[in-house]
Amino acid sequence: MYVQGACGLRSLLCGVTPQRALAVTAAGKEVHGKLAGRKEPGSRKGGVDEQVRRFEEIPHTGRNGWVNLVKFWREGRFQQLHKHMERTFNALGPIYREHVGTQSSVNIMLPSDIAELFRSEGLNPRRMTLQPWATHRETRQHSKGVFLKNGEEWRADRLLLNKEVMMSAAVKRFLPLLDEVAKDFCRMLQMKVEREGRGKEGKCSLTTDPSPDLFRFALEASCHVIYGERFGLFSSSPSLESQKFIWAIEQMLATTPPLLYLPPRLLLHIGAPLWTQHASAWDHIFSHAEERIQRGYQRLSNSQGRGSEAGATGGQYTGVLGQLMEKGQLSLDLIKANITELMAGSVDTTAVPLQFALFELGRNPEVQERVRQQVRASWAQAGGDPQKTLQGAPLLKGTVKEILRLYPVGITVQRYPIKDIVLQNYHIPAGTMVQACLYPLGRSAEVFEDPQRFEPGRWGSSRDEGQRAEGTGFRSLAFGFGARQCVGRRIAENEMQLLLMHILMSFHLSVSSSEDIRTMYTLILQPETPPRITFSKL
Ligand code: HEM
Numbered sequence: 001m002y003v004q005g006a007c008g009l010r011s012l013l014c015g016v017t018p019q020r021a022l023a024v025t026a027a028g029k030e031v032h033g034k035l036a037g038r039k040e041p042g043s044r045k046g047g048v049d050e051q052v053r054r055f056e057e058i059p060h061t062g063r064n065g066w067v068n069l070v071k072f073w074r075e076g077r078f079q080q081l082h083k084h085m086e087r088t089f090n091a092l093g094p095i096y097r098e099h100v101g102t103q104s105s106v107n108i109m110l111p112s113d114i115a116e117l118f119r120s121e122g123l124n125p126r127r128m129t130l131q132p133w134a135t136h137r138e139t140r141q142h143s144k145g146v147f148l149k150n151g152e153e154w155r156a157d158r159l160l161l162n163k164e165v166m167m168s169a170a171v172k173r174f175l176p177l178l179d180e181v182a183k184d185f186c187r188m189l190q191m192k193v194e195r196e197g198r199g200k201e202g203k204c205s206l207t208t209d210p211s212p213d214l215f216r217f218a219l220e221a222s223c224h225v226i227y228g229e230r231f232g233l234f235s236s237s238p239s240l241e242s243q244k245f246i247w248a249i250e251q252m253l254a255t256t257p258p259l260l261y262l263p264p265r266l267l268l269h270i271g272a273p274l275w276t277q278h279a280s281a282w283d284h285i286f287s288h289a290e291e292r293i294q295r296g297y298q299r300l301s302n303s304q305g306r307g308s309e310a311g312a313t314g315g316q317y318t319g320v321l322g323q324l325m326e327k328g329q330l331s332l333d334l335i336k337a338n339i340t341e342l343m344a345g346s347v348d349t350t351a352v353p354l355q356f357a358l359f360e361l362g363r364n365p366e367v368q369e370r371v372r373q374q375v376r377a378s379w380a381q382a383g384g385d386p387q388k389t390l391q392g393a394p395l396l397k398g399t400v401k402e403i404l405r406l407y408p409v410g411i412t413v414q415r416y417p418i419k420d421i422v423l424q425n426y427h428i429p430a431g432t433m434v435q436a437c438l439y440p441l442g443r444s445a446e447v448f449e450d451p452q453r454f455e456p457g458r459w460g461s462s463r464d465e466g467q468r469a470e471g472t473g474f475r476s477l478a479f480g481f482g483a484r485q486c487v488g489r490r491i492a493e494n495e496m497q498l499l500l501m502h503i504l505m506s507f508h509l510s511v512s513s514s515e516d517i518r519t520m521y522t523l524i525l526q527p528e529t530p531p532r533i534t535f536s537k538l
Pocket residue numbers: 127146147148158222341342343345346347349350353404408409410412413414477478479480481482483484485486487488489491492
C-alpha cells in the first residue's frame with residue numbers, strides 16, 4: 001500500500017499526508033478498570049451465585065470521549081487500534097467499554113461471548129454505520145447499497161445479491177473467471193522472474209515486493225467477475241485509469257478512520273481538507289463504476305436488440321452486473337449502488353491478505369511444502385479442474401483461514417443486540433454497539449493453541465467454524481457472521497485460494513528475514529511496509 005492513514009489533529013485540518021507508521025504506545029496507563037480485581041480472560045459470565053452487574057460497572061478506558069479522542073490522535077492509536085485492543089483486553093479482562101469522540105462501544109473477544117452476541121442480532125442484523133460513507137451518498141444523492149442499508153431495505157437487496165455471488169450455482173459460474181486471471185498472473189510473474197531474475201535459466205529467482213502486482217491482480221479478478229470484462233492489467237503498461245482507481249480506494253480507506261469519530265456534516269460544512277479528500281476519492285470510485293455500468297448496459301441492450309435465442313446474452317456468463325441487469329429485479333440505481341460497493345470492497349481486502357500469505361508461506365518452508373504437496377496431488381486427481389482441486393486441498397483453505405486469523409482484514413465485527421443480553425456477567429442493554437475484536441481473538445492463547453504459529457492444519461477439514469457449537473465455534477470470523485456476513489466472501493476465498501494454488505505449483509517462496517511483519521490499521525489491517533518475497537522457479 002502506498003497511501004498511509006492520517007490520524008493526527010494536523011491531518012484533520014490539512015488532510016492526509018503520506019507518512020509511515022507511528023510508534024506503538026502503551027495502553028495500560030490511561031485505563032480506569034479494576035485491574036487488581038479483574039477476572040481472567042475466559043472466566044465465565046453469569047454464574048448462578050453471582051448477580052448480574054450493571055452496564056456502568058464494565059471496565060472502561062476513560063469516561064470522556066473527547067479526551068480519549070485527543071489521546072488517540074496524539075498517540076497515533078488509530079493506526080495501532082488492533083494492538084491497543086489487545087493491550088486493553090490484557091489489562092482489563094475479556095470485556096471493556098470504550099468511548100472515543102462520537103462513538104461508544106462494548107468490546108469483547110471470547111468465542112462464547114461472541115456467540116451470545118450473534119444469537120441476539122435479529123432478522124436484519126446491523127453493523128456500525130460508516131458515517132462518512134453514508135454522508136457521501138446523501139450529499140451526492142447516490143443510492144446506498146447493502147453495506148450502508150439496514151432493515152427490510154437491506155434484506156431485499158441482499159437476497160438478490162446472494163443469488164449472484166454467494167450461492168453455489170453462482171460460485172460455479174464465476175470460478176473459471178477467477179482461475180483464468182490467477183493463471184495469467186502466474187504467467188506474467190514467470191516472465192518477470194525470467195526477465196529480471198538471477199540464476200540459471202529454468203531455475204532463476206527474483207526478490208521483489210509483489211504488492212503492486214497483487215493489487216492489479218485483485219482489481220483484474222474482481223472486474224472480471226463483477227463486470228464480466230478483462231482490463232488487461234498484466235500488460236507491460238497497465239492503464240493509468242486502473243492505477244487511479246487503486247489509488248482512490250486507498251485514499252478512501254485511509255481517510256475513513258479519523259472521520260469516524262467526528263460529525264462528517266460539520267467537516268463538510270467547514271470544508272475540512274480531510275473530508276474533501278474522502279469525498280473526492282469516493283467520487284472517483286463512483287465514476288469508474290458508472291462508466292463500466294453504462295458499457296454493460298449498452299452491451300445488454302445490443303444483444304437484446306439482436307434477440308438471441310438462448311436469452312439476451314446467448315447463455316454466456318456476463319458477470320454479476322450482467323446477471324443483475326438481465327434479471328431486472330433491482331432498479332438501475334440500486335444496481336449501481338451495489339456494484340460500486342462490491343468494487344470498493346474487493347481490491348485491498350484480498351490483495352493485502354495475499355501479501356501476508358506469501359510472507360507466511362515464505363518464512364515457514366515446511367508448511368509451504370506440505371500445502372504444495374497436497375495441492376499437486378489434488379490437481380492431478382482432479383485432472384486440473386480448479387474447483388475440484390480446491391475441494392481436495394483443505395490446507396489451501398486452511399492457509400487462507402490462518403492468514404485471516406493472524407491478520408484479519410477488518411479488525412472488528414459489530415452488532416447491536418435486539419434484546420438485553422448478559423456478557424461476562426454484565427448487563428448489556430438492547431441497542432448497545434458491541435464489537436467482536438478479531439485481532440485479539442485470533443492471537444489469544446485462551447482460544448488457540450500456540451497462537452503465534454502459522455499452522456493451516458489447525459483448521460482441519462471441518463465445516464465452517466462459525467457454524468460450530470458454542471465453545472469450539474466462533475473462532476473464524478474474518479468474514480463476519482450469519483445473514484449479514486461479507487457478501488463477497490465466496491469471491492474472496494476462491495480468488496485467494498486459486499492464486500495461491502497457481503503460485504505454489506510454479507514457485508518456491510522464501511523471505512530474507514523471519515521477523516514478524518509490523519502492521520498498521522487504516523480501516524483494513526495491512527503491513528507497514530510490504531514484505532519482499534523471493535520467487536524461485538520450480
Ligand atoms: C479477505 C477478504 C474479505 C474480508 C476479510 C471481508 C470482510 C468483511 C466483513 C467482516 C464484513 C462485515 C460482515 C458482518 O458484519 O458480519 C464484510 C461485509 C461486506 N463485504 Fe467483505 N470482506 C472481504 C472481501 C470482500 C469482497 C471481495 C467484496 C466484494 C466483491 C466484499 C464486499 C462486502 C460487502 C458489500 C459487505 C457488506 C455486506 C452487507 O452488509 O450485507 N468483501 N466484509
